[in-house]
Amino acid sequence: MPPRVNEAIEKRTFAVLVDNEPGVLARVVGLFSARGYNIESLTVAETDKAAHASRITIVTSGTPLILEQIRAQLDRMVSIRTVQDVSSDPLGIERELSLIKVRGTGEQRAEALRVADIFRAKVIDTTHESFVFELTGASSKIDKFVNLMAPLGLVEMSRTGVLSLTRGVD
Amino acid sequence: MTTQITAEAETMTKPLTGAEILVRALVDQGVDTIFGYPGGAVLPIYDALFHEPRLHHVLVRHEQGATHAAEGYARSTGKPGVVLVTSGPGATNAITGIVDALMDSIPLVVITGQVATHLIGSDAFQEADTVGLTRSCTKHNYLVKRVEDLAGVVHEAFHIATSGRPGPVVIDIPKDVQFMPGPYIGPEEARHKHSYNPRTKGDPAKIAEAMALLAGAKKPVFYTGGGIINAGPKASQALRKLAHMTGAPVTSTLMGLGAFPAADPQWLGMLGMHGSYESNHVMHDCDVMVCLGARFDDRITGRLDAFSPGSKKIHVDIDPSSINKNVRVDIGIVGDAGSIIEDMIAAWNAGGYKKPDLTGWWAQIEQWRARKGFAYRKDPKVIKPQYAIERLYELTKDRDTYITTEVGQHQMWAAQFYRFEEPNHWMTSGGLGTMGYGLPAAVGAQMAHPDALVIDIAGEASVQMTMQEFSTAVQFNLPIKIFIVNNEWMGMVRQWQQLLHGERYSHSYSDSLPDFVKLAEAMGGVGIRAETPDELDAKIMQMIDTPRPVLFDCRVAKEENCFPMIPSGKAHNEMLLGDDGTDLDSAIDDEGKMLV
Ligand SMILES: Cc1cc2nc3c(=O)[nH]c(=O)nc-3n(C[C@H](O)[C@H](O)[C@H](O)COP(=O)(O)OP(=O)(O)OC[C@H]3O[C@@H](n4cnc5c(N)ncnc54)[C@H](O)[C@@H]3O)c2cc1C
Ligand SMILES: Cc1ncc(C[n+]2csc(CCOP(=O)(O)OP(=O)(O)O)c2C)c(N)n1
Numbered sequence: 001m002p003p004r005v006n007e008a009i010e011k012r013t014f015a016v017l018v019d020n021e022p023g024v025l026a027r028v029v030g031l032f033s034a035r036g037y038n039i040e041s042l043t044v045a046e047t048d049k050a051a052h053a054s055r056i057t058i059v060t061s062g063t064p065l066i067l068e069q070i071r072a073q074l075d076r077m078v079s080i081r082t083v084q085d086v087s088s089d090p091l092g093i094e095r096e097l098s099l100i101k102v103r104g105t106g107e108q109r110a111e112a113l114r115v116a117d118i119f120r121a122k123v124i125d126t127t128h129e130s131f132v133f134e135l136t137g138a139s140s141k142i143d144k145f146v147n148l149m150a151p152l153g154l155v156e157m158s159r160t161g162v163l164s165l166t167r168g169v170d
Numbered sequence: 171m172t173t174q175i176t177a178e179a180e181t182m183t184k185p186l187t188g189a190e191i192l193v194r195a196l197v198d199q200g201v202d203t204i205f206g207y208p209g210g211a212v213l214p215i216y217d218a219l220f221h222e223p224r225l226h227h228v229l230v231r232h233e234q235g236a237t238h239a240a241e242g243y244a245r246s247t248g249k250p251g252v253v254l255v256t257s258g259p260g261a262t263n264a265i266t267g268i269v270d271a272l273m274d275s276i277p278l279v280v281i282t283g284q285v286a287t288h289l290i291g292s293d294a295f296q297e298a299d300t301v302g303l304t305r306s307c308t309k310h311n312y313l314v315k316r317v318e319d320l321a322g323v324v325h326e327a328f329h330i331a332t333s334g335r336p337g338p339v340v341i342d343i344p345k346d347v348q349f350m351p352g353p354y355i356g357p358e359e360a361r362h363k364h365s366y367n368p369r370t371k372g373d374p375a376k377i378a379e380a381m382a383l384l385a386g387a388k389k390p391v392f393y394t395g396g397g398i399i400n401a402g403p404k405a406s407q408a409l410r411k412l413a414h415m416t417g418a419p420v421t422s423t424l425m426g427l428g429a430f431p432a433a434d435p436q437w438l439g440m441l442g443m444h445g446s447y448e449s450n451h452v453m454h455d456c457d458v459m460v461c462l463g464a465r466f467d468d469r470i471t472g473r474l475d476a477f478s479p480g481s482k483k484i485h486v487d488i489d490p491s492s493i494n495k496n497v498r499v500d501i502g503i504v505g506d507a508g509s510i511i512e513d514m515i516a517a518w519n520a521g522g523y524k525k526p527d528l529t530g531w532w533a534q535i536e537q538w539r540a541r542k543g544f545a546y547r548k549d550p551k552v553i554k555p556q557y558a559i560e561r562l563y564e565l566t567k568d569r570d571t572y573i574t575t576e577v578g579q580h581q582m583w584a585a586q587f588y589r590f591e592e593p594n595h596w597m598t599s600g601g602l603g604t605m606g607y608g609l610p611a612a613v614g615a616q617m618a619h620p621d622a623l624v625i626d627i628a629g630e631a632s633v634q635m636t637m638q639e640f641s642t643a644v645q646f647n648l649p650i651k652i653f654i655v656n657n658e659w660m661g662m663v664r665q666w667q668q669l670l671h672g673e674r675y676s677h678s679y680s681d682s683l684p685d686f687v688k689l690a691e692a693m694g695g696v697g698i699r700a701e702t703p704d705e706l707d708a709k710i711m712q713m714i715d716t717p718r719p720v721l722f723d724c725r726v727a728k729e730e731n732c733f734p735m736i737p738s739g740k741a742h743n744e745m746l747l748g749d750d751g752t753d754l755d756s757a758i759d760d761e762g763k764m765l766v
Binding site for chain 2: 019021022023026027030031034065068069072073075076078079081
């Protein structure tokens with residue numbers, strides 16, 4: 001499908017419940033690469049041992065037509081049980097965890113700590129000239145934190161990618 | 171029979187080995203024919219086959235041939251085709267046919283041998299990562315590491331290959347698992363590991379909405395495809411009924427030919443790049459398009475933004491990912507075409523709709539028909555390829571005939587000039603366009619229909635890709651007819667070079683072609699050659715009357731082009747015709763040249 005100029009690119013999070021079996025992640029990733037879809041982040045872990053189920057959360061982007069295709073393409077894979085569009089679900093929750101290392105001394109170091117405090121980031125490691133912060137939240141919050149830390153000596157970070165769930169009893 | 175009973179009695183006392191479990195599961199799935207080729211990693215399975223008279227094993231000459239033969243068997247019967255090949259090169263040789271089956275929605279179960287489980291990953295002899303290699307070209311695939319899982323996997327594989335949108339499934343079985351004793355469970359007891367139950371029944375509200383739209387149409391069309399064939403003969407019957415009730419014209423893709431009878435006055439012929447003049451104009455001008463089991467392929471749509479600009483579109487497909495993939499439709503209905511067409515008939519009746527007055531539309535269609543888009547200039551001295559297929563059709567139409575093809579101009583002429591009245595009688599490689607498909611597919615179709623007349627309409631280049639399967643036909647007494655439309659060129663390539671590449675015929679002429687008559691004889695078959703229109707009929711009759719495999723070398727005009735043709739990147743109503751003298755070189759713009 002040639003991209004339609006008048007269709008804007010949107011971001012979308014899909015929660016995909018899969019049979020936990022060898023190769024299932026390769027199938028999902030292979031689908032995205034074979035059909036030229038974007039993967040912005042992807043997380044996977046077993047979530048129900050008894051039911052042999054794993055949950056994959058994929059953040060992707062595309063035109064509405066492409067996003068509809070991605071969903072349909074996922075849905076028809078034999079190893080995939082359900083596909084849920086978390087972003088379009090008003091009850092959808094998305095969170096990400098990040099570890100961020102900042103190096104600095106003096107006023108810079110103090111400022112980093114103040115910013116971390118405002119964001120409720122946890123200090124999980126410290127030396128005289130560095131911190132490792134742990135921050136959980138929406139990806140946009142982590143992005144903001146990272147932007148603020150950049151001039152304060154950000155040296156390294158690791159992010160999990162988005163995890164998602166829906167609010168309520170179901 | 172006795173061997174069978176003893177074999178079954180034995181299983182009471184002694185557990186089966188993995189190989190025996192596999193063979194038993196195939197029999198229980200109703201398999202009667204396997205196309206295969208042995209090797210080290212499947213020898214235990216071949217051992218088990220040795221004792222199983224209910225499975226006919228067709229020994230091919232190359233594993234690609236096994237997969238295409240299985241496709242021919244599947245398409246001509248509606249049953250899944252079964253393939254058995256060894257690890258490594260056996261599996262990799264099979265891949266072309268597996269991709270072909272995926273593209274054309276053909277149900278296959280392909281069993282591949284694998285090195286023993288403890289050797290996997292060690293670059294062992296003839297080890298290939300078969301599940302990795304086939305992941306993107308199968309509907310699903312398995313590596314069976316425990317003999318306890320084997321029976322269940324085989325039964326599930328048949329379920330997956332044949333339900334929903336059909337496709338190929340690979341089962342990779344390590345050699346140690348083939349030797350290991352294990353439990354057998356039958357298809358009924360087997361619990362499927364995956365819950366795969368695609369929807370078959372269409373949404374009644376959408377069906378009602380679709381019929382209301384159709385009833386109000388002034389210029390409707392049914393655009394049908396391979397999905398009708400996949401849905402089984404009942405779907406073709408229902409389609410005929412729905413078409414007659416509504417009075418709308420019917421066109422079909424290459425893959426759907428035969429679902430609607432070519433003899434019916436409502437038939438427009440195939441549509442698309444090399445489709446009929448009338449069908450493409452109808453598609454362009456229609457106000458309501460009902461797409462049944464077709465996938466808006468680029469050979470159909472041409473330039474997307476000019477595709478049928480004024481129509482409301484209804485799309486019925488069993489695969490939700492086919493809907494809105496290439497073309498945005500107004501009503502998408504997910505489910506089995508057979509079931510949905512029947513529900514459409516019921517909804518039409520329930521809505522109290524009468525056959526609308528389509529006189530104006532049909533008058534317009536008659537004008538397009540009168541343009542005779544398939545017309546070609548006959549030649550008293552040289553056999554025109556179109557003429558060869560017309561004569562072949564006339565002389566075989568009253569028999570139980572199955573047609574397969576290779577890929578190229580001859581394939582398109584076959585689609586244009588051979589007329590099909592029933593589904594499952596036409597087998598061609600549409601999606602992948604695999605040269606070399608037709609000969610082995612004919613082997614498969616003939617295995618399934620021993621008394622039928624099975625003809626591969628071939629090009630001399632394509633047929634050489636799987637020529638060795640002619641030997642298979644000889645070995646198994648399969649009287650297939652390979653009708654080679656011999657123009658000495660890779661005709662379709664030559665045509666594109668003429669139209670798109672300034673007549674620079676780069677490497678598209680096959681020098682030193684074999685003498686096909688002698689080749690046939692050398693392989694133990696019969697060779698026949700026709701060189702002039704005068705002798706063509708008699709030679710074709712001689713071919714039909716020969717109860718053995720025949721290579722028919724039909725020498726045709728060398729530089730004939732296949733028309734109509736919608737140039738890449740053009741709209742339906744910008745079709746080129748054979749006789750309108752357009753400057754062909756300038757007919758395709760630069761953007762079009764980028765497309766395939
Ligand atoms: C040289 C060359 C030239 C070609 N030129 C043309 C041409 O001019 N015209 C042309 O038509 N083709 C042409 N083709 C073929 C083309 O490439 C496509 O293969 C073909 O058009 C696809 O046919 P289809 O849309 O019927 O889909 P298929 O590939 O047959 O797919 C079937 C569709 O039906 C759906 N389906 C399956 N089962 C069911 C069911 N039970 N119920 C409902 N839906 C179901 C599937 O999900 C799928 O969407 C050409 C090929 C070659 C090699
Ligand atoms: C395996 C494979 N390789 C290459 C092609 C590209 N191709 C399409 S048609 C064609 C020429 C076919 O020539 P021939 O079989 O003689 O048929 P003709 O067009 O002359 O009727 C080629 C090379 C293909 N479709 N398949």
